[in-house]
Amino acid sequence: MTTATTPPADRPAGHGPANAPLKRLFLHNRSLPTARTVRAIEELEDGWIRPKVADLTARTPALSSRADWIEALDALLAEEAKGTGTGRYLAEKASRAEFTSVVRQFALDGLTEAQNFFPAVPRLPIRAQMAVMRVLIDEFGCGNLQQAHSRLYLDLLGELGLPQHLDAFIDTTTEETYAFLDVFYWLTQRAPTVEYFLGALAYLEASIPQAFTVQAEACRRLGVTNSRYYTEHLHIDTFHRQEMQLAIREYDAAHGLDATKVWIGALLLSDLIGTAFDTAVTRARAEVTR
Helix, strand or coil, X not given: CCCCCCCHHHCCCCCCCCCCHHHHHHHHHCCCCCHHHHHHHHHHHHCCHHHHHHHHHHHCCCCCCHHHHHHHHHHHHHHHCCCCHHHHHHHHCCCHHHHHHHHHHCHHHHHCCCHHHHHHHHHCCHHHHHHHHHHHHHHCHHHCHHHCHHHHXXXXXXXXXXXXXXXXXXXXXXXXXXXXXXXXXXXXXXXXXXXXXXXXXXXXXXXXXXXXXXXXHHHHHHCCCCCHHHHHHHHHHHHHHHHHHHHHHHHHHHHCCCHHHHHHHHHHHHHHHHHHHHHHHHHHHHHHHC
């Protein structure tokens, strides 16, 4: 499996949109961090994530405590558990070709899963570090390659006849998916406070067991046997949800918590991943029926 992408300056012109800033941001994020690439990253983020967070902050009522954060997250998860039209379509009606298109769309995420979380660790107090590291250890199969989540995604790609290396997906991934990929580089390295990251990852780990039932059901219906990438998350992320709440509690004990920033991190990720998923399913339906 390829673990790094070709630096932007050395890549040939692809088949993606001529102006794809979030694709370029992903490539910069995975390139050697020279002064040039860091300047490029900051310029791209200035036009994308910083205004988005500022707008979300202006529209979000303040939370006063960790208890308020937990209540708000539970309400968001309950609302999302009602499902969406795109989710029901993928689970109940999508053809194998449409499902394969969605799997392709999230390949860059599956093949780099959790790699961009590590820079957040030194920004956390030690007890919060331990909770986040327990999550990361699971993401990498507890050191067992066959259990690593990126390995499970490779198995899924192989069964569906899709490529096995990162560069094959660079020019076919939408800007909406790149937004979901890029946000964790900002959250872990350049967000002004790590509380945004804690909220985003806490939301992700709490929402995935419900969200991935859609893909797991599609695999069962379509006879896709390498479905463990999805079914493993149904199990392990219930534990990860607890660990992330522990990390937030320990951060609160060590530094005091800005619950509003934690909540904004959750709302930010909910918007980005929901938009990416809806776009992927809609695009799959359009491509297959053309």
